[in-house]
Amino acid sequence: MTEEIVFLSLPKIELKALIVDCLAAVLEDYHPAPAAAPQREILSVDGLAQYAGLSKDTIYRKAGRGEIPHSKQGKRLYFDRAEIDAWLMGRKVAPQAVAARAEAYEKKRAAPRRVRP
Numbered sequence: 001m002t003e004e005i006v007f008l009s010l011p012k013i014e015l016k017a018l019i020v021d022c023l024a025a026v027l028e029d030y031h032p033a034p035a036a037a038p039q040r041e042i043l044s045v046d047g048l049a050q051y052a053g054l055s056k057d058t059i060y061r062k063a064g065r066g067e068i069p070h071s072k073q074g075k076r077l078y079f080d081r082a083e084i085d086a087w088l089m090g091r092k093v094a095p096q097a098v099a100a101r102a103e104a105y106e107k108k109r110a111a112p113r114r115v116r117p
Helices: 012-030 045-052 056-065 081-089 095-110
Strands: 071-073 076-080
Touching (some): 076 081
């Protein structure tokens, strides 16, 4: 590979801007700017009902029992969407577990019933 020297004849201001731009590009490659922190989305009871497809009564009941992550300010409940997503996804059911429960249900249902005399 041959090295080539290029002479630029630019005004001092343009040359300075060119050098600054080149240095900024090189620094960006080695030290990218930190990503902005994601904005937290806070949901009300109405917002959560619409987002998760739950009734308001179910939301109040689960929040009262401590089953759903929430914050309370006075009488109002607030829900962090990221925490709700984690809560919803943490309740996944494996297909094998569903099949086993369905099989047990079918066996129980197929068992002969006792007739009372």
